[in-house]
Amino acid sequence: xxSEPQNLQHINNYPExxxxxxxxxxxxxxxxxxxxxxxxxxxxxEGEAPRKERGWMEATVYFFEEFSSQFEAAWALADNAYHSVxxxxxxxxxxxxxxxxxxxxxxxxxxxSQWEEIWIAIGAWSVAIKKxxxxxxxxxxxxxxxxxxxxxxxxxxxxNTELVLNIKSTPNSAEYKPQIDFPIFSNICNLDQxxxxxxxxxxxxxxxxxxxxxxxxxxxxxxxxxxxRLVISIEAAYAILANKLKHGHVKAxxxxxxxxxxxxxxxxxRKHLKGFSGSSGYPLFIVDIGLPDxxxxxxxxxxxxxxxxxxxxxEQEALDFCEKYFHDGTxxxxxxxxxxVDSILLGGQMPQGHLMRLSELxxxxxxISANALSSPVKVSLSDNETEPENIGIDKITDLAGLPxxxxx
Amino acid sequence: MVLVSLLRRGAPCNxxxxxxxxxIMSEATQKNYEAPLPCGWGKNTIEGIAERFAVAINxxxxxxxxxxxxxxxxxxxxxxxxLENAMLAGWIEVEGTKDFRIRLNNDANSIxxxxxxxHELGHYVLHYLFALEKxxxxxxxxxxIDGKRQGLDPDPENEANYFALALLMPKIAFTESYNAxxxxxxxxxxxxxxxxxxxxxxxxxxxxxxxxxLIK
Numbered sequence: 001x002x003s004e005p006q007n008l009q010h011i012n013n014y015p016e017x018x019x020x021x022x023x024x025x026x027x028x029x030x031x032x033x034x035x036x037x038x039x040x041x042x043x044x045x046e047g048e049a050p051r052k053e054r055g056w057m058e059a060t061v062y063f064f065e066e067f068s069s070q071f072e073a074a075w076a077l078a079d080n081a082y083h084s085v086x087x088x089x090x091x092x093x094x095x096x097x098x099x100x101x102x103x104x105x106x107x108x109x110x111x112x113s114q115w116e117e118i119w120i121a122i123g124a125w126s127v128a129i130k131k132x133x134x135x136x137x138x139x140x141x142x143x144x145x146x147x148x149x150x151x152x153x154x155x156x157x158x159x160n161t162e163l164v165l166n167i168k169s170t171p172n173s174a175e176y177k178p179q180i181d182f183p184i185f186s187n188i189c190n191l192d193q194x195x196x197x198x199x200x201x202x203x204x205x206x207x208x209x210x211x212x213x214x215x216x217x218x219x220x221x222x223x224x225x226x227x228x229r230l231v232i233s234i235e236a237a238y239a240i241l242a243n244k245l246k247h248g249h250v251k252a253x254x255x256x257x258x259x260x261x262x263x264x265x266x267x268x269x270r271k272h273l274k275g276f277s278g279s280s281g282y283p284l285f286i287v288d289i290g291l292p293d294x295x296x297x298x299x300x301x302x303x304x305x306x307x308x309x310x311x312x313x314x315e316q317e318a319l320d321f322c323e324k325y326f327h328d329g330t331x332x333x334x335x336x337x338x339x340x341v342d343s344i345l346l347g348g349q350m351p352q353g354h355l356m357r358l359s360e361l362x363x364x365x366x367x368i369s370a371n372a373l374s375s376p377v378k379v380s381l382s383d384n385e386t387e388p389e390n391i392g393i394d395k396i397t398d399l400a401g402l403p404x405x406x407x408x
Numbered sequence: 409m410v411l412v413s414l415l416r417r418g419a420p421c422n423x424x425x426x427x428x429x430x431x432i433m434s435e436a437t438q439k440n441y442e443a444p445l446p447c448g449w450g451k452n453t454i455e456g457i458a459e460r461f462a463v464a465i466n467x468x469x470x471x472x473x474x475x476x477x478x479x480x481x482x483x484x485x486x487x488x489x490x491l492e493n494a495m496l497a498g499w500i501e502v503e504g505t506k507d508f509r510i511r512l513n514n515d516a517n518s519i520x521x522x523x524x525x526x527h528e529l530g531h532y533v534l535h536y537l538f539a540l541e542k543x544x545x546x547x548x549x550x551x552x553i554d555g556k557r558q559g560l561d562p563d564p565e566n567e568a569n570y571f572a573l574a575l576l577m578p579k580i581a582f583t584e585s586y587n588a589x590x591x592x593x594x595x596x597x598x599x600x601x602x603x604x605x606x607x608x609x610x611x612x613x614x615x616x617x618x619x620x621x622l623i624k
Contacts, residue, residue, distance in 0.1 A: 181520030181609055182495055182513075364491055379569045379619050381562065385450035391538070393460040399537040400480055401506045402464060 008338055008350065014362055016195035017188075020338040020350065021156045022112040023210070024236070025218050026071075026096070026125045028132075029105040030063055031146040031227040059140040060104060063147075067106055067132050068098060074131075075124035078253045078260055082120055085252035096121055099210070105222075109210070112153070112337060118239045119263060120253070122151045126230050126289035127259040133228065146227035149289070152218035153235045153335050157361065158354045160212025164190035167206040185368055192369075220273035221284065230287040235335045237265060237285035238322035241315055264288040265313045283325060285313070441501060441549030444535035444564040451619065454534065454567060458574035461533055469578050469606055473525045480532070481506025484525065489513045497521075499551030500528035502536045508548075519609050523572055530571030535564050573616045577606050586613070586622050 011019060036056040075096055083089070096110040110121045126149070133147045154160045167190055180186055190206060197204035218233060225231045232240075240263065247262075254260045266288060270281025326334050338350050397404060449457075462468070467476050477484055482500075489496055497520055498512040510528045512521050531550040539546075550564070585605055589598040599617075603610045617623050 180611065181497065181517055181523075182515045183517055184515050185495060360491065364494060367491075367494070378563065378566045379573060379615050381454065381566055381570050382450040383452060385453055387453045387456060388449070391453070391457055391460070393464045396457070396461050396464045396533065396537070399505070399540070400464065400533075402479070 008355075011338060011358065014358075015192055015365060016199060017162070017191040018157060018358065018362055018365060020158070020336070020354070020358065022153060022335055022337050023156065024096075024110045024112055024118050024121055024151060024153050025099070025210075025215070026108045026110070026121065027105055027150040027218070027222045027225075028067055028125070028129055029103075029148045029150075029222065029225065030060065030136075031148045032144045033060065033104045036143040036145060055140075056143060059136060059143055059145055062139065063104070063132060063136065064101065064106055066135060067128050068108075070131050071096070071108065071124055071128035074127035074257055074260075075121060077257045078120050078124050078127075079117075081253040081256040082116065082249055085249055086116075088114075088116075096124075113339075115239060115242075115337065116249075118153065118236065122230065122232065122236065122240070122287060123250075123253065123260045123263070124257070125149060125151060126261045126287060127257055129228075129230060130259045130289050148222070148225035148227050149230040150218065150222035150225045150232070151230060151236050151287075152214065152221055152233035153239060154210070154212060154214035154218065155335060155354075156210070156212075158357045159333075160210060160214050162191055163187060163209045163211055164194050164204075164206040165209055185364075188365060188368060192365075217273070217276055217282070220276055221282070224268075224271050224273070224284055226286070228289070230289050231268070232285050232287055234283045234285065234322055234325060237318065238326070239335055240265070241319045241322065261287060261289045265315070265318060267313045267318065283321075285318075439501075439547065439549075441547045442543075444531050444548055444550045444568075445539065445543075446562040446564045447534045447538060447567055448562055449534070449567070451570060454530075454570045455574045455579060457533065457538075458530075458571050459578060461529075462575055462578070467575070469576055469581060473522050473529075473576075476529065477510060477525060480508075480529075482508040482510060482532070484510045484512060486512050486514050489515070496551070497524040498528065499549065500531050501550075502532060502548040504545070504547075505537070505540075508532060508536075519603075519607060522607050523576065523609060523612055526572035526575045527568045529575070530568035531564065534567050534571060569615075570619065573612060573619060576608050576612070577616045579620060582606065582616055583620060583622060586617050586620075 033056055036059070072095065079095075094111055094113075096108045099107040099109045101107070108125075110117060112118055129147045129149045136143075136145045136147070156162060164187060194204040194206065194208060214233075214235070221231055221233050250260065250263060264287075266286040268284040268286050270283050273282045276282050333351055333354075334349075336350050336354075394404075396402075447454075465476050465479055467473070474484060494513075494515065496513060497516050498510060500508055500510050502508040510525055512524060516524065528550065531548065535550065536548045539548075550568070582602075585602050589601045597610075599610050599613045603613045606613070608616075614623075
């Protein structure tokens, strides 16, 4: 562990879009919806009476509407309760934001400025899963729907990056801007504008998306999600384990939000995720979100434990494992928050390689913003001239060594 | 750790990675390349040369331009350019007649590549082939980062740009399309339609329209 504080003051002067950011990504997906849709489609066959019960459409709309509001409310309550009990200030702690919906999956993200925000947001996500799952069971019982949850974290802009999409060009784009022809630089300029709009309180042009290896990893992890449980990446598990999650704080939050989980972590072992972790597999952890009303879950949890496939972890042992995994891994690193002064986490330090890359990107940005990387395309030529002789097609053919043209 | 960032680059073929601008210039010096000198011709002459060149090489404005390079005996290489020239679109190095290569920036999009190839062919025709009689045999490197050439009047870069505009957007076809799309068709960005038709950046459509005095 490197305990030397890093001097990262210069990064504070970088444009907003280049400042390192750690984001938590949260996914909730309806399980069993495909089967419900297929089953329901049979009711619209010719000669069949239309189904009278409420079906997948109502359930899905209900899920999207309810999940967002349940999560946002649970997060706000949990966050307030935490700051109240811990006596900490809410400095840059912005609320989680809706990212997008993909099919029956809803995704949020949360910018992380302090480590505890990770487990608070994951806890609130668990609450929403638990509540909406319960409501789906009550209101749409015949459909057999459940909810699968996933959480993972990803750092920007060195490992992963942001994209601004769907910016429509305007007639004024005929004006020459060198970056237009270079998608990567165009995106950098769009990102700068996006962040400037956000800072100014304006609605930014275009839609932002997140891409990169850790985003891919998160979606791969979500493919392993289990109904009624919350599967989390090793980086997210590490962030929970390593950053002073105090069970006293959890208890205080539970007084406000009673479904808030105890944060018992289970280790689900290594899973083969397509494209990740080679042959050894990717380690997955599960947060027990606590489903006391669900006999099936409780019974399966016991079975998993007894068959040694999913064990509740000893927190120190799990932390040791995560440290070793990050140390030995070639494609992962400790998550870090660049301006987090608390150095308890080794991840609080930015790797030198990241600092160098960031500096390179900043240099590039300086040149782009100064428009110093390309000359404008000028065509200012004289139009008063007498054309010289002997510059006909045959001359060009001859000079270029092309085969002589056949005279027609 | 695999670093994927805002500056991720791929190299489909003929991959080179330059570390510094000095490396480029050093190689150009070692190989005794010379910078292009302006031909000094005006718009009409260069327009005429581009039209005749298109006929000579059997190129129509909606054709792909890469085969033209092959037909002339040249090659195209895609490279990672150094940071300080990250938005340099490309340049041409000519060893001799039927022996040249056009070096393109991996980060540019395909529409810009098309314009860059036409621009470099402009250098090849105007500043190499037509310069041979005056300069004798020489080797040409027409990269845009030669500081000594900046501010020349006439500027060989302007000449190559005009050649590219005329080659990719022939006067008659362009005028017809531009007038039709800007005056009749209701579209939020008519220049985009013209740009798509001719396979060029929108700014190039604007530059061509300006040079032909079509902008009302």
